[in-house]
Amino acid sequence: MQRSAERIATISAHLNPSPSSHQMEGLSAANCRAKGGSPGFKVAIVGAAGGIGQPLAMLMKMNPLVSVLHLYDVANSPGVTADISHMDTGAVVRGFLGPQQLEDALTGMDLVVIPAGVPRKPGMTRDDLFNINAGIVKTLCEGIAKCCPKAIVNIISNPVNSTVPIAAEVFKMAGTFDPRRLLGVTMLDVVRANTFVAEVLGLDPREVNVPVVGGHAGVTILPLLSQIKPPCSFTPAETEYLTSRIQNGGTEVVEAKAGAGSATLSMAYAAVKFADACLHGLRGDAAIIQCAFVSSQVTELPFFASKVRLGRSGVEEIFPLGPLNEYERTGLEKAKKELATSIQKGVGFVKK
Numbered sequence: 304m305q306r307s308a309e310r311i312a313t314i315s316a317h318l319n320p321s322p323s324s325h326q327m328e329g330l331s332a333a334n335c336r337a338k339g340g341s342p343g344f345k346v347a348i349v350g351a352a353g354g355i356g357q358p359l360a361m362l363m364k365m366n367p368l369v370s371v372l373h374l375y376d377v378a379n380s381p382g383v384t385a386d387i388s389h390m391d392t393g394a395v396v397r398g399f400l401g402p403q404q405l406e407d408a409l410t411g412m413d414l415v416v417i418p419a420g421v422p423r424k425p426g427m428t429r430d431d432l433f434n435i436n437a438g439i440v441k442t443l444c445e446g447i448a449k450c451c452p453k454a455i456v457n458i459i460s461n462p463v464n465s466t467v468p469i470a471a472e473v474f475k476m477a478g479t480f481d482p483r484r485l486l487g488v489t490m491l492d493v494v495r496a497n498t499f500v501a502e503v504l505g506l507d508p509r510e511v512n513v514p515v516v517g518g519h520a521g522v523t524i525l526p527l528l529s530q531i532k533p534p535c536s537f538t539p540a541e542t543e544y545l546t547s548r549i550q551n552g553g554t555e556v557v558e559a560k561a562g563a564g565s566a567t568l569s570m571a572y573a574a575v576k577f578a579d580a581c582l583h584g585l586r587g588d589a590a591i592i593q594c595a596f597v598s599s600q601v602t603e604l605p606f607f608a609s610k611v612r613l614g615r616s617g618v619e620e621i622f623p624l625g626p627l628n629e630y631e632r633t634g635l636e637k638a639k640k641e642l643a644t645s646i647q648k649g650v651g652f653v654k655k
């Protein structure tokens with residue numbers, strides 16, 4: 304008897320859908336039983352209904368290390384949540400819509416991935432996004448400081464060279480800043496570098512690993528081709544071609560999309576690769592090493608992307624740059640000059 308009453312309630316709820324995420328949860332027949340019991344991490348994607356957010360949500364739902372997946376956006380998150388929640392993988396998916404649900408979306412999270420904000424159109428630099436995205440990232444980080452101050456935070460929103468310093472300042476002001484837990488996602492630069500280098504060398508990209516240091520915009524993206532694995536040498540023309548293609552990979556996609564946005568699918572792939580590395584680190588796996596834009600003493604700048612080792616508390620070790628050749632040393636000086644301005648712009652935005 305009780306079973307059929309539950310079924311009738313469930314069917315009636317489906318016939319009267321509501322936009323609220325909590326009511327969306329209430330619609331589920333599985334709600335009658337305990338769920339979310341599988342061991343794993345709680346992950347929130349903020350900006351989950353966007354070009355990156357949607358495929359990222361799909362890939363995170365497929366990740367066996369994720370037990371709970373929160374999808375937050377200011378628009379369209381109920382639809383994306385309903386869609387993703389039908390995938391027969393372990394993670395329990397919950398949707399959150401709009402600022403009044405931000406705190407619920409963030410509370411209890413182990414990892415927060417932020418692809419919220421506007422993307423470039425042809426002719427724009429990443430810095431042209433600052434005026435809109437700086438405020439978005441600031442508000443979201445205020446929420447993180449309040450609701451999940453111990454979460455690992457992966458920032459994708461551009462300009463990463465400024466949004467990461469913005470996040471750091473917000474956390475400092477809230478008294479929650481832990482440099483080990485704040486990471487700017489530069490994984491797409493590594494993914495591109497591996498792909499383009501493999502193409503030139505005639506290798507499988509999965510066998511190539513190129514460290515990319517500096518930051519995530521133009522000349523601040525500095526591939527260290529002299530440190531590639533497996534060790535290989537390049538002619539000066541190959542070095543010039545590869546460095547330029549890696550530095551301009553984002554623009555290549557922006558132009559090809561011709562006004563319809565920037566990289567979303569390769570970025571979702573890169574973001575999930577990076578988030579997965581963070582989760583393996585949190586789980587205590589050994590030797591998890593990736594490049595990321597972090598609070599750093601590798602150079603005189605307060606933030607810099609380089610190889611880091613990820614562990615239970617986030618960034619547990621930051622590796623020095625290692626020996627650079629003449630071409631890379633020149634590139635490093637150019638990168639540092641632009642990075643210093645972008646970092647200062649981010650810090651100044653919060654301190655003003």
Ligand SMILES: NC(=O)c1ccc[n+]([C@@H]2O[C@H](COP(=O)([O-])OP(=O)(O)OC[C@H]3O[C@@H](n4cnc5c(N)ncnc54)[C@H](O)[C@@H]3O)[C@@H](O)[C@H]2O)c1
Nearest residue numbers: 350352353354355377418419420421422459460461491570
């Ligand atoms: N780090 C990288 O390598 C990298 C790569 C690609 C794109 N990006 C950046 O990622 C960002 C998102 O790109 P996209 O293509 O997904 O853009 P998009 O416009 O398709 O999606 C952005 C999403 O953010 C949401 N959003 C806006 N304001 C929000 C807020 N206050 N809170 C929560 N969500 C909010 C929008 O509703 C939208 O769903 C851009 O800034 C882009 O430049 C970074």
Ligand SMILES: O=C(O)C[C@H](O)C(=O)O
Nearest residue numbers: 423461552553554565566
């Ligand atoms: O290029 C962009 O604007 C998006 C992103 O930073 C990228 O590298 O693809």
